[in-house]
Amino acid sequence: MTQMWIMEILKGIGKMFLHPIFYYSIILAVITGLSRVKRERSDFHIRVNDPLQELRFLFPAGLLIGFILSIITVGSGLTISYSIVTMLAIITIVLSLIGNFRFLSPAFTIGFSFVFLFLAKQLNWNLPILSGHPSDNSLSGFIVLLGLLLIVEGIQMMRNGSKKFSPILRNSRRGLVVGAHQVKRIWLIPVFCFLPIGPLTAPFEWWPTFDFGTSSYSFILVPFAVGFQQQIQSTLPQLAVKRIGKQVIALGILIFAIAVSGMWLPILSIVAVIIAIIGRGWISYRHRVRENAAPYYFTPRKNGLIVLAVIPHSPAEKLGLQTGEIIYKCNGQLTGNKKEFYKALQKNRAYCKLEVLNSEGEVRFVQGALFEGDHHELGILTVEDRKKWNGNEAS
Known part of the structure; x- marks a missing residue:
C-alpha cells in the first residue's frame, strides 16, 4: 500500500509538468523581466x-508554502x-492577458472559475x-482552497513582494518629474490535491475529513x-506593500472560515466567492485612491538628494544606503541636487563620507572606500535621473 501511495505521488508530480500553467508562468515571468528592463533603461x-529577477521569484518563494498547503489539502x-x-x-x-498581475489573485482566478463552473452545472451546459x-x-472544497491561497498571497506580498522594487519616473499633475515604484510579481504555488478517480482508497476510517463523494483517489x-501588481508613489514601497499584504491575509482568513462552513451549507461557498472578488477588488481600489490623494514621496528636496533606488552590487549598496533616505552632505558639502552631489564626490575619488537622513528623520553617517571602476555616482538613482537611453549604452 505504501508503495502504491509513493507511486501515485510521483505520478501527481509528473502531472504538474504536463500542466500548461507551469510553462505559461515561466513565459510570463521572462516577458515581465524583459519589459521591466526596457522601461528602466528608458x-x-x-x-x-x-x-x-521575476523568474527567480517564481519558484523558490512558492515551494515551501506549497508544501505546507499540500499537508493541509492531503x-x-x-x-x-x-x-x-x-x-x-x-x-x-x-486574466493574465489583461496585462495587470493583480487579476491573478486567487480571488479572481479561482473566484471566476467557480462562477463559470457553478453556472455550467446549474444551466446544464455541456462543454467539450x-x-x-x-x-x-x-466546488465547496475549491473555495476552501481559495481562502488558503488568499492567505498565501498576502504572506507572499509581505515576504517577497516588499523586495526588489522597480523604480519608475513619471510626470506629476503639475508636469514635474517624480519617482514611484512598481512591484509586479508572479508566484507559482504547487499544491497537492486529489482527483476523484484512481487506485488509492482511504487509509484511515476518519479520512477524508470532508466527504467529497468519492471512494477512490489519485x-x-x-x-x-x-500574481500581484501595485504602483506606490506616496510612501516607501515596502510599507505600502506590507499594509496591502495584511489586508489580503485578513480577507483570506474570513473567506477560509466562510468556505469551511460552506462544506455543510453550500450557499456559503457562493457567499465566500462574492466576498472574495469584491473584497480583493476593494483593497486594490482603496490603495489607488489613497495613492492619488496623497502627495508624492519621491520628489526633488531642498534639504538634499532623495534616493529613489540603489543599483545592486554598487558602492551605494555596499555603503548601506536605502531607498527613501536623503543625502544632504557629501564629503562635507551640502548636496541639494545631483549636480552638487557629483561635484562633491570629485573632491575625493578614493573615499566617500556621507551624511544621511533616514526614513525616521535621524542623521546617520556613511563612509567607505571607492575603487577604480565603481559607478561614478555611487550607483544611486534619483528623480533627477531622467535621460534618453540609446542602444549603445549598456548596463
Whole structure:
C-alpha cells in the first residue's frame, strides 16, 4: 500500500509538468523581466535588476508554502475534478492577458472559475473542454482552497513582494518629474490535491475529513499562478506593500472560515466567492485612491538628494544606503541636487563620507572606500535621473 501511495505521488508530480500553467508562468515571468528592463533603461539609461529577477521569484518563494498547503489539502482529503483544473487554467490565462498581475489573485482566478463552473452545472451546459460537472462538495472544497491561497498571497506580498522594487519616473499633475515604484510579481504555488478517480482508497476510517463523494483517489500537483501588481508613489514601497499584504491575509482568513462552513451549507461557498472578488477588488481600489490623494514621496528636496533606488552590487549598496533616505552632505558639502552631489564626490575619488537622513528623520553617517571602476555616482538613482537611453549604452 505504501508503495502504491509513493507511486501515485510521483505520478501527481509528473502531472504538474504536463500542466500548461507551469510553462505559461515561466513565459510570463521572462516577458515581465524583459519589459521591466526596457522601461528602466528608458528612464535611467541603466537596468536596476537583471531580467531574470521575476523568474527567480517564481519558484523558490512558492515551494515551501506549497508544501505546507499540500499537508493541509492531503490531510483533509481535498478532492477537485479535472473540470476544475481545466477551467482554472483557462481563466488564469485569460486574466493574465489583461496585462495587470493583480487579476491573478486567487480571488479572481479561482473566484471566476467557480462562477463559470457553478453556472455550467446549474444551466446544464455541456462543454467539450469540461469532462463533466464537478460535485457540489468538490466546488465547496475549491473555495476552501481559495481562502488558503488568499492567505498565501498576502504572506507572499509581505515576504517577497516588499523586495526588489522597480523604480519608475513619471510626470506629476503639475508636469514635474517624480519617482514611484512598481512591484509586479508572479508566484507559482504547487499544491497537492486529489482527483476523484484512481487506485488509492482511504487509509484511515476518519479520512477524508470532508466527504467529497468519492471512494477512490489519485494525486495531482496543481501549479497555482498567484500574481500581484501595485504602483506606490506616496510612501516607501515596502510599507505600502506590507499594509496591502495584511489586508489580503485578513480577507483570506474570513473567506477560509466562510468556505469551511460552506462544506455543510453550500450557499456559503457562493457567499465566500462574492466576498472574495469584491473584497480583493476593494483593497486594490482603496490603495489607488489613497495613492492619488496623497502627495508624492519621491520628489526633488531642498534639504538634499532623495534616493529613489540603489543599483545592486554598487558602492551605494555596499555603503548601506536605502531607498527613501536623503543625502544632504557629501564629503562635507551640502548636496541639494545631483549636480552638487557629483561635484562633491570629485573632491575625493578614493573615499566617500556621507551624511544621511533616514526614513525616521535621524542623521546617520556613511563612509567607505571607492575603487577604480565603481559607478561614478555611487550607483544611486534619483528623480533627477531622467535621460534618453540609446542602444549603445549598456548596463
